Every structure is written in structure tokens, then in C-alpha cells.
Amino acid sequence: RKEAAQRTMKLHPMWQQPIAVPGGHCQSPIDIVVRKSVFDSALKPLATDYDPETCQQIWNNGYSFLVEYDDSADKSTLKGGPLQDQFRLCQFHFHWGESNAWGSEHTVDRRLFPAELHLVHWNSDKYSLFEEAVSGDNGLAVIGVFLKVGKRHEGLQKLVDALPAIRHKGSVVEFTRFDPACLLPSNTEDYWTYHGSLTTPPLTESVTWIVMKQHIEVSHDQLAVFRSLLFTSAEEEVQKSMVNNFRVQQPLCGRTVRSSFT
Ligand SMILES: CCCCCNS(=O)(=O)c1cc(S(N)(=O)=O)ccc1C(=O)O
Ligand SMILES: [Zn+2]
Numbered sequence: 001r002k003e004a005a006q007r008t009m010k011l012h013p014m015w016q017q018p019i020a021v022p023g024g025h026c027q028s029p030i031d032i033v034v035r036k037s038v039f040d041s042a043l044k045p046l047a048t049d050y051d052p053e054t055c056q057q058i059w060n061n062g063y064s065f066l067v068e069y070d071d072s073a074d075k076s077t078l079k080g081g082p083l084q085d086q087f088r089l090c091q092f093h094f095h096w097g098e099s100n101a102w103g104s105e106h107t108v109d110r111r112l113f114p115a116e117l118h119l120v121h122w123n124s125d126k127y128s129l130f131e132e133a134v135s136g137d138n139g140l141a142v143i144g145v146f147l148k149v150g151k152r153h154e155g156l157q158k159l160v161d162a163l164p165a166i167r168h169k170g171s172v173v174e175f176t177r178f179d180p181a182c183l184l185p186s187n188t189e190d191y192w193t194y195h196g197s198l199t200t201p202p203l204t205e206s207v208t209w210i211v212m213k214q215h216i217e218v219s220h221d222q223l224a225v226f227r228s229l230l231f232t233s234a235e236e237e238v239q240k241s242m243v244n245n246f247r248v249q250q251p252l253c254g255r256t257v258r259s260s261f262t
Contacts (some may be wrong), residue, residue, distance in 0.1 A: 011213040024184055026205040027250035028196030032095065032257055040082075043260035044187040046210065047080035050089060052179040053247035058162050062169035062231055064201060064245050067159065067178060071122070071130060075145055076180075078121045078141055081210050082193040082258070086119035087141045090130050091181035094118070095199075096226050098243035100149050103163030105199050105246045106211050108146075114223060116246070117183055134198070139206035145185060150217035157221070161223045169233040185214035190261040197249040213261065 054070040070077050076089040096115035097103030104113035121141045122133035124159040132141030158178060165173045165237045190213035229242035 004044065024197060024203065024205055024250075025253040025257060026197055026235040027196055027203065027253075028199050028207065028209060029107075029247060029249055030194070030196065030212060030252055030255075030257070031107045031110055031249050032192050034109050034259075037257040037259040038155065040258040040260065041262050043082055043191075043193065043258060044080040045260075046078065046182055046184075046191070046203055048078050048184065050179055050181050052074040052177045054089075055176050055178040056174070057172050057178075058155050058159070058166060058175035058241075059172035060166040060169050060229060062233070064095065064242070065163065065166060065225050065226075065229060066091045066093045067180070068174060069180075070213070071124075073246060074124055077124075078119075078143070081141075081260070082208060083141055085125035085138070088124045088130075089119060089121050089180065092117060092119040092183070093149070094226065095246040096147075096223065096243065097246070098227065098241070100220070100223065103244070103246060104146055105249075106144055106146075106209075107249065113146040113217075114149055115226065117145040117147060117216070118145075119145075119171075119180060119183075121142040134206060135204045136206055138208065139204075140198070141208045141210060144209060145183065146212070146215035147223070148215045148217050149223060152219035153183075153222060155179075158220055160222050163225050163229060167230050169231060170236075185212050185216055185218060187214040188212070190214060190259075192257050192259050194255055196255075196256040197250075213259075238243065 009194045054076045071088040078087040100114040102112040102173045104116035122130045127133040177199040232241040
């Protein structure tokens with residue numbers, strides 16, 4: 001029992017303290033083994049309906065930067081895909097590395113990407129608040145999109161231009177009229193989906209993950225601005241670059257990853 005407890009006690013570079021995973025057998029992220037994924041013809045294309053007017057602010061929470069949306073009504077929604085219910089967009093954020101060689105949380109046949117976008121939604125058919133859905137059954141749906149370094153992403157530039165204003169942990173600036181649909185790949189029919197968890201505390205296993213097969217491209221310089229952010233607040237003496245803000249991969253524990261494509 002002690003060994004098992006030790007196995008679940010992990011030191012994560014980001015959080016410095018051991019993370020007592022609640023005996024989790026549905027933790028995220030994972031490696032997606034393509035040849036072991038199971039095609040499910042019942043999986044529909046994603047149906048996103050985002051209203052840029054619900055975009056409110058962008059802030060540095062000391063772990064990533066979040067673009068937050070007004071989720072007090074069903075204005076920016078996600079349906080379809082593997083989902084039976086309607087989900088509301090509450091925020092999106094990214095994970096990235098200190099180099100282009102790694103940075104994503106999920107991998108595909110062990111392939112790492114330089115960064116990964118997460119669009120976080122909560123089940124507004126079942127819950128009335130995001131906070132309830134976080135620890136509720138079938139509470140969250142997170143779309144994962146891999147980033148590759150290549151041509152400049154025109155839609156991302158407005159976000160990149162806002163980052164210097166939130167260099168330090170705790171800084172917030174107004175950020176409006178940003179349509180997150182511009183960050184989705186052109187193909188929203190092909191994805192993998194599995195039952196998992198948040199990749200940050202509280203690590204609750206309330207997430208239907210939807211990982212897009214097609215990546216998006218951003219330029220080297222755009223990604224470099226992500227790395228200019230800091231984990232630390234303005235008051236701290238030692239400033240630490242916000243890089244490698246990803247969780248290590250977790251055991252599949254017998255879960256099936258389904259694919260919407262053959
Ligand atoms: C009420 C406590 C919520 C804690 C989780 N918040 S979140 O928006 O779902 C989130 C998800 C994720 S993830 N990678 O999508 O699981 C990462 C960060 C955060 C965050 O809040 O910083
Ligand atoms: Zn994330």
C-alpha cells in the first residue's frame with residue numbers, strides 16, 4: 001500500500017509539492033496510440049458556436065495565460081462530437097516548452113508538439129456554474145489542438161500582442177472581440193476522444209477530452225512571445241520564464257481512445 005501511495009505521489013516541476021492524485025485511474029494527459037484507437041461511426045463533427053462578443057479578458061495565472069469568456073449564458077457553445085449535452089466555453093489557454101522540441105501535454109504515438117491549445121467548456125445542461133461542473137460527472141469538455149511551428153497565424157497575432165501587458169503572474173488586461181474559432185483547424189471532423197481529467201489541480205476526472213487530429217501552425221516568433229511570459233509576480237526577486245508548463249503523461253489504465261475517423 002505504501003508503494004502504491006508513493007506511486008501516486010508525484011513531484012511536478014510546476015507545482016513543486018507532491019500531487020496526491022485521488023487514486024485516479026482516468027488521469028490526463030495521455031499518449032494516443034493511433035493503432036489502438038477504436039473508430040466509432042456514431043461520433044459527429046464538432047459543432048462550435050462562439051460569440052466573439054463574450055470575450056472578456058486575458059490574464060497570467062502563474063501557470064499559463066487564460067483568455068476568459070462570459071459564460072453567464074449559452075452564447076459561446078460547443079455541441080456535437082462525442083457530446084450529448086451543450087457545453088459553454090469558459091476559457092482557453094496553452095501549454096508549451098522551452099524549445100520547439102516539446103511542450104504539448106498529449107502526444108500521438110509518442111510524438112511531442114511544441115505547444116497545445118485547450119478550450120475549456122462546461123456542461124450547462126447539467127450544471128449552473130463552472131465550479132460545480134469541474135468536479136461533476138460529465139462536467140467538462142476540453143478541445144485540444146496541437147501547434148506546430150511554421151507560418152505565422154494571423155488570428156493569433158492579436159493575442160500575442162496582448163502578452164507583454166501580462167508578463168507577470170496575476171496581471172490581467174481587458175481583451176475583447178476575439179473569436180476562438182480562428183484557432184481551430186480547418187478539419188473539425190477528425191479527432192480522438194477519451195474520458196480523462198484536468199491536467200492541473202484539482203485534477204478532477206470530469207473531462208471529455210476531444211483532441212483534434214489536424215494541428216494549427218504558428219510562427220517561431222509568435223511562440224517565442226509565449227516564452228517571454230513569467231511564472232513569477234512582479235514583486236518576486238527571481239523571475240522565472242513561463243515554459244514547460246505541461247503535466248507528465250499518465251497511465252491509460254485500460255481506457256479506450258475512440259477516433260471519429262478511420
Ligand atoms: C474551480 C477550480 C478550477 C480549476 C481548473 N480550472 S480550468 O479552467 O478548468 C483549467 C484547466 C486546465 S486543463 N489543462 O484544460 O485541464 C488547465 C488550467 C486551468 C486553470 O484554471 O488554470
Ligand atoms: Zn490545459
